[in-house]
Amino acid sequence: MQTIPDGSITSPQGFMAGAAYAAIKTAGEGQRDVGLLVSERPCAVAGVFTQNKFRAAPVHWCQERVASRRAQAIVVNSGNANAGTGDQGYQDTAQMAVVAAEHLGLDRHDILVASTGVIGVPMPMEKVRQGIVSAHPTRDGAGQFVRAMMTTDTFPKTVAAPVMLRSGHGVIGGAAKGAGMIHPNMATLLSFITTDLAVEPHLLQHALKEAADAAFNMITIDGDTSTNDTLLLLANGAAGNPEIREGTPDAHTFQESLNAVCIHLAKMVARDGEGATKLIEVRAEGAQTLADARAAARTVAASSLFKAAVYGRDPNWGRILAAAGRSGAELDPAKADVFVGDICLMRSGQPQPFDHAAARAAMSGDEVSFRIDLNLGQFQATAWGCDLTEEYVRINAEYTT
């Protein structure tokens, strides 16, 4: 994928972003905890949300808004997830939309809301309100906005890529936050994607779901699904192209670009997993179905035993095959091949002699790739994760409540 230098959610035309510090989270240099992303014109909107039955108030709000297929701005805060907060939580989310709408001169029904941070604590609405009205979106504000999304991410995660269609050119931009711990909390994934291309709303939703399945749904930090996971896509049509419609070559090109942007962000999230020292890529090939390929790749990437082995640079094919074997994917141990980098560890179910020093070297960088070929069919999928370290345990065992 060709990316735009320093690209982000305001790289597409007609999007502005800004942020403020409202003391919802602890102060620090240049700290931000309330952000606004706004389009100069109404957008088609798509959304994908946590499957957890314990969902935060802003997730309920966004699901209602996305159903209308139209939105124009996103207000985000970090430091408080507004989860486990009951009816008051929902009212606070609605109030955030009202304040943002008045501040931006929009209708509250066109405002999406996302929150991340502590669970079970009422939103400090006076601070939040002050934060919203102090944020002034500009074409240069994406960096500040992304800071306002972050919890314990160690680096900001943004990207933008040009999209060359037969019918015109446009840009897709994106930002994400990943696994962060806030008192007494769990990881939350938030990601916002923007594009200046005009896209038919139903296609937009299908495309986002497909991109989520290929990207965010293929990463795993620790197997825990958050109450707040939210992926939103705004398409404002500022590029002037004729609306992209389902089944056309341009729809295919848009899907490919959207997948690439989402995978780029998802890999950044995986790399920044709590305590992680390595990005792990697991590719499953030769599966009978796409679902099988995804299940096998993701189950391996999520295995605690496998993740610990990668941390220890142990080319432990037994753990890889055992994880694939319990993934639900059709698998014949007598046919499977397993590789680390280009080094074959197992072929047709038989352990292969290999150069242990070379295998260890292939696991010594900050990116390690594994491949399992099931040799049963034509489907393939890639999952991303990170290694399991003592630091993960330390971060998450820390007494916080």
Place this chain on the structure above:
Amino acid sequence: MQTIPDGSITSPQGFMAGAAYAAIKTAGEGQRDVGLLVSERPCAVAGVFTQNKFRAAPVHWCQERVASRRAQAIVVNSGNANAGTGDQGYQDTAQMAVVAAEHLGLDRHDILVASTGVIGVPMPMEKVRQGIVSAHPTRDGAGQFVRAMMTTDTFPKTVAAPVMLRSGHGVIGGAAKGAGMIHPNMATLLSFITTDLAVEPHLLQHALKEAADAAFNMITIDGDTSTNDTLLLLANGAAGNPEIREGTPDAHTFQESLNAVCIHLAKMVARDGEGATKLIEVRAEGAQTLADARAAARTVAASSLFKAAVYGRDPNWGRILAAAGRSGAELDPAKADVFVGDICLMRSGQPQPFDHAAARAAMSGDEVSFRIDLNLGQFQATAWGCDLTEEYVRINAEYTT
């Protein structure tokens, strides 16, 4: 459950056990790595096996033998799992049965085989053969047999309990091994249950499956399912009772006792999880179905974030509810109550003020219990696990290949 002091698999009448050291695993004082368990008469047999598609050779062998509903002895070895060993592995398993049969004067089709240890390494058959013929089962040999099952278990796991039926008395005994790591391996659970009661074979299989679902299938160390997991039950009828039949009060009593024995062993396995400092009990109540109750309890017990929080003595109800929320169980966050010990952390979805010092104290022993009441129905289930510690990562990251 009333237990028999120092009870084990030879507490029921007519069972003998013995073991030998054959240098399959590293030597140590009193080391054993090949064991024999034999009944003085043929037994009805039941078995429950790993669901992993990557299954070790002895698992295939036992599945065939259990289908015949009859067996008389078990040969077990530690130090080599005979997994990922192809056709030769299956022939080696069959050969183990032949050698044990000749040594014991039985038919090879009446011999069950179980192995645990390294994956992908051919069985050292000369050593194994020598070990089998050196083992001489006696009424006192259960302790040696259990040593021969162990890999890195830090303590042996055995129990026996009397069973008082309307039609007679008998004993159920059991032994288990849990999560141990052997070069380049994963955890394996082996458990053997014996009883001198006569039980109709189909009932025996149903009862064992039900006990496995309530006990071994409700424990979790790290979410990885082994290639070798094997649970076998031998019933030799030496107690002289009329055969227990399905649907009778005695069948019910037998089931209760079998569940209790299996739960006792399963909890010992959970307590001895790699790196663990605490046994965690998670009880889900008020579920709409038994499946929901089990899914909720087990998903919470298996959550890495929750396990790390318990290690840190953090009464983190957010992680508990979030794990239950992604378990697939029907759940309404506005109705759920969460407790640690007797301390209510959340009621009807609302965080409760609680004494943090008391909650921390409730998590300071080597057993910690949590309860989540979904308040949606009448079903309940209990799961057991252990905390996640830096030591778990160290054990499993160690370079071993």
